Amino acid sequence: MEVKRVKLIYFSPTKTTQKVLESIAKGIGAQDVEHFDLTLPEGAGQTITPFSEGDLVILGAPVYGGRLPVVAIERFERIKAAGTLAVPVVLYGNREFEDALLELKNLALELGFQPVAGGAFVGEHSFETEDSPIAHGRPDGQDAQKAVDFGAKIKDKVAALASPQALGELEIPGRFPYEGGAMAMSISPVSLEEACTLCGTCATVCPTAAITVEDSVVTEVELCIRCSACIKNCPTGARVWEDARVLKMIDWLHDNCGARKEPRVFGVG
Numbered sequence: 618m619e620v621k622r623v624k625l626i627y628f629s630p631t632k633t634t635q636k637v638l639e640s641i642a643k644g645i646g647a648q649d650v651e652h653f654d655l656t657l658p659e660g661a662g663q664t665i666t667p668f669s670e671g672d673l674v675i676l677g678a679p680v681y682g683g684r685l686p687v688v689a690i691e692r693f694e695r696i697k698a699a700g701t702l703a704v705p706v707v708l709y710g711n712r713e714f715e716d717a718l719l720e721l722k723n724l725a726l727e728l729g730f731q732p733v734a735g736g737a738f739v740g741e742h743s744f745e746t747e748d749s750p751i752a753h754g755r756p757d758g759q760d761a762q763k764a765v766d767f768g769a770k771i772k773d774k775v776a777a778l779a780s781p782q783a784l785g786e787l788e789i790p791g792r793f794p795y796e797g798g799a800m801a802m803s804i805s806p807v808s809l810e811e812a813c814t815l816c817g818t819c820a821t822v823c824p825t826a827a828i829t830v831e832d833s834v835v836t837e838v839e840l841c842i843r844c845s846a847c848i849k850n851c852p853t854g855a856r857v858w859e860d861a862r863v864l865k866m867i868d869w870l871h872d873n874c875g876a877r878k879e880p881r882v883f884g885v886g
């Protein structure tokens with residue numbers, strides 16, 4: 618079989634997932650690469666062109682509490698496939714990916730895809746700060762190269778396949794029933810009045826439309842999924858975490874997750 622088109626379908630608030638998917642697509646080397654970014658509310662409802670022969674889909678999402686973000690699952694759930702080859706990929710912040718990749722593989726199967734290979738890559742942790750870096754700058758050059766190599770191996774695996782039915786079961790580590798998940802906490806970052814210029818950027822990057830900027834920045838805390846996109850995109854550094862539990866967790870991650878973890882790939886060579 619030949620990969621004619623690569624379709625990247627992803628939820629990626631701070632864009633590390635998107636970057637890795639792009640590197641994998643580069644390694645596959647297809648001429649035609651289409652993006653379906655389901656991160657923002659306006660992207661979530663976009664039409665995903667029907668899959669056809671020669672398509673390979675790369676499904677990507679970050680790991681939240683060792684699982685997939687619930688919002689990502691909801692956004693993927695309206696995709697329908699009938700045997701199209703797919704590669705589930707998760708990005709995690711150098712702590713652990715636990716059940717998230719297995720969950721994404723199983724979701725891919727439920728949506729009608731045939732999982733061909735899978736990968737867990739490392740991205741800069743959403744919660745990292747200048748004072749407490751956690752996997753800062755990842756995916757870096759080495760990660761990008763590993764993603765490109767993974768793409769090349771996927772291409773070879775697909776080229777050697779007579780039909781999708783010839784694929785064996787893709788073995789992915791993880792527990793089922795799944796455990797973990799992002800903790801239920803009604804909290805969100807805050808905007809520091811003295812540094813905020815009311816530019817509105819935070820509102821435009823929020824995946825759940827939790828932020829409104831008028832005379833002040835108002836955040837609907839119940840909608841916040843703690844993705845930290847608003848913090849990473851604030852041009853003046855006015856958007857920060859102040860909640861003591863989050864600050865403690867950032868310290869813990871910084872102190873305990875410093876040892877570099879490498880990407881892991883499954884189903885190829």
Ligand SMILES: Cc1cc2nc3c(=O)[nH]c(=O)nc-3n(C[C@H](O)[C@H](O)[C@H](O)COP(=O)(O)O)c2cc1C
Nearest residue numbers: 630631632633634679682683710712713740742743
């Ligand atoms: C609520 C939340 C929970 C997270 N849980 C984990 C986790 O369990 N393990 C881990 O290593 N990283 C965890 N992370 C970090 C992200 O998985 C990581 O930064 C990822 O690269 C973000 O992907 P994105 O850039 O596509 O948004 C978490 C991030 C958030 C916001």
Ligand code: SF4
Nearest residue numbers: 813814816817819851
């Ligand atoms: S992005 Fe930063 S400066 Fe702009 S409105 Fe939001 S908090 Fe204020």
Ligand code: SF4
Nearest residue numbers: 823841842844845847
């Ligand atoms: S308000 Fe919450 S959900 Fe919205 S961008 Fe900020 S951290 Fe993410």
